[in-house]
Amino acid sequence: MPATDLQLVVPTNADGASILGIARNIELFEPGDIDTIQELWAEFTAKGDAASWYHFVAARRDGQVLGFACYGQRPLTQGTYDLYWIAVDKNHHRQGIGEVLLDEAEKQVKARGGRLLIAETAGKLAFEPTRRFYLRSGYQLEARIRDFYSPGDDLVVFTKRL
Amino acid sequence: MPATDLQLVVPTNADGASILGIARNIELFEPGDIDTIQELWAEFTAKGDAASWYHFVAARRDGQVLGFACYGQRPLTQGTYDLYWIAVDKNHHRQGIGEVLLDEAEKQVKARGGRLLIAETAGKLAFEPTRRFYLRSGYQLEARIRDFYSPGDDLVVFTKRL
Numbered sequence: 001m002p003a004t005d006l007q008l009v010v011p012t013n014a015d016g017a018s019i020l021g022i023a024r025n026i027e028l029f030e031p032g033d034i035d036t037i038q039e040l041w042a043e044f045t046a047k048g049d050a051a052s053w054y055h056f057v058a059a060r061r062d063g064q065v066l067g068f069a070c071y072g073q074r075p076l077t078q079g080t081y082d083l084y085w086i087a088v089d090k091n092h093h094r095q096g097i098g099e100v101l102l103d104e105a106e107k108q109v110k111a112r113g114g115r116l117l118i119a120e121t122a123g124k125l126a127f128e129p130t131r132r133f134y135l136r137s138g139y140q141l142e143a144r145i146r147d148f149y150s151p152g153d154d155l156v157v158f159t160k161r162l
Numbered sequence: 163m164p165a166t167d168l169q170l171v172v173p174t175n176a177d178g179a180s181i182l183g184i185a186r187n188i189e190l191f192e193p194g195d196i197d198t199i200q201e202l203w204a205e206f207t208a209k210g211d212a213a214s215w216y217h218f219v220a221a222r223r224d225g226q227v228l229g230f231a232c233y234g235q236r237p238l239t240q241g242t243y244d245l246y247w248i249a250v251d252k253n254h255h256r257q258g259i260g261e262v263l264l265d266e267a268e269k270q271v272k273a274r275g276g277r278l279l280i281a282e283t284a285g286k287l288a289f290e291p292t293r294r295f296y297l298r299s300g301y302q303l304e305a306r307i308r309d310f311y312s313p314g315d316d317l318v319v320f321t322k323r324l
Contacts, residue, residue, distance in 0.1 A: 157307060
């Protein structure tokens with residue numbers, strides 16, 4: 001099905017189980033990642049989209065959440081945002097849902113006054129599809145911090161000017 | 163006076179006013195920086211050094227706090243630490259106190275199992291002395307994210323392998 005069938009929504013409490021379920025099924029996400037997503041989700045639902053430092057956007061089809069993105073302003077910067085997470089249900093990969101979510105996150109960041117979006121990812125082989133995703137979405141490979149995550153596993157920083 | 167007169171201590175609640183006073187007098191620190199230092203200090207004193215995600219070390223001479231450093235493990239990494247802040251009372255600059263604090267922070271990070279210490283600073287002219295401080299302390303210029311803090315003001319990332 002084309003990604004145009006998707007509804008992009010601000011998720012509510014009721015979507016929490018779906019969003020965390022999608023995250024838990026992503027093999028690249030480690031337990032620490034899941035804990036962090038859970039913390040950010042808790043703050044987002046407790047404070048609401050207007051007051052939260054973190055913002056979520058979800059993609060739904062026929063009422064089912066198929067993916068989400070989470071972003072937020074980087075503290076102590078003017079107009080710089082981080083794309084913290086972007087994840088699509090593993091049964092719905094290769095349908096363009098990630099691209100639609102990324103595009104929506106960029107639009108929302110821009111609407112909030114953001115000018116620079118940062119996507120941090122890992123340098124190891126398993127993240128090659130992730131790195132290709134950012135490159136074909138117009139991101140630049142901006143910086144690398146060697147051995148950041150663990151010895152041999154670099155932090156790779158992509159940026160997009162909005 | 164030589165920096166060897168300094169006592170390096172884990173600061174307690176009673177040192178909070180001195181530490182925040184030193185930070186407020188650093189012209190390079192902006193109001194948002196001070197708020198962040200205050201938040202980290204509050205967590206550190208509430209949880210205690212063992213449980214806190216953030217750790218402070220203070221340099222005292224004759225009972226007076228002359229400087230402090232604050233560091234902590236970077237979430238989702240194995241053995242990577244951030245040096246969040248290092249500041250010396252502006253009446254006691256050029257006495258080697260910053261070097262002593264940096265050296266102590268590195269030793270503490272290593273003792274906690276850290277292997278990589280990251281010091282993030284800004285690319286603008288006012289931070290040239292800060293950048294020189296890291297370079298002469300054995301840090302490498304590892305990465306740069308253009309326009310990170312604001313248009314024209316880059317993030318400059320220094321690293322040291324411990």
